[in-house]
């Protein structure tokens with residue numbers, strides 16, 4: 001039985017934020033997407049996960065967000081085995097992560113401001129206490145002037161920037177981002193990269209899945225390459 005996330009957070013933090021041991025994963029239609037994947041993300045590390053379209057980057061992130069379970073092997077997060085975590089236990093683990101989904105998953109009935117503030121709202125924070133921080137984050141991603149807009153009125157790049165603001169707003173311990181710069185221009189991609197780097201400097205463990213080889217190189221982050229269902233390191 002894994003320790004509860006809250007209890008685990010109270011004890012000394014694990015030096016490993018993520019550990020995958022001999023992980024295998026696939027779908028009925030696509031078996032063997034991941035095969036014998038072994039991976040350690042030390043606390044406070046910054047990695048780019050690259051690989052061709054269909055290599056399994058999103059599938060690997062699905063396992064880390066506990067949206068899917070591996071067919072084989074074990075997964076630990078924050079030093080705790082989460083391989084068999086139930087749907088009921090999942091939200092508590094997810095609160096320790098900031099996730100940028102490839103399809104954004106914004107809440108269309110909430111304003112840009114309220115989407116960005118979501119993780120703070122669910123923690124029961126008062127608007128007056130977090131408003132300045134949310135406004136600052138929206139300004140950083142260039143959305144201050146759209147704070148009252150609904151997500152349906154945003155461009156693809158604006159939605160992506162909002163998805164990032166929302167994911168990192170509560171300064172999570174682990175940031176997982178799936179193609180977080182796929183819809184923005186190179187200047188904005190660099191700006192968003194700086195945001196991830198700043199959060200990493202504050203202690204967050206960051207894993208970015210991306211096709212963008214140039215951005216991965218510019219980041220100076222460690223590279224992980226997914227190919228034929230397996231992960232290997234690559235020179236940055």
Ligand SMILES: Nc1ncnc2c1ncn2[C@@H]1O[C@H](COP(=O)(O)OP(=O)(O)OP(=O)(O)O)[C@@H](O)[C@H]1O
Nearest residue numbers: 027029030033051052053054055056057058059060
């Ligand atoms: N829900 C699903 N059901 C069945 N097969 C799936 C599902 N999701 C992904 N796949 C298949 O699993 C493989 C890995 O897909 P995945 O989305 O993880 O790759 P990716 O590296 O993230 O690709 P991209 O860079 O294009 O987003 C692909 O062959 C894909 O067709």
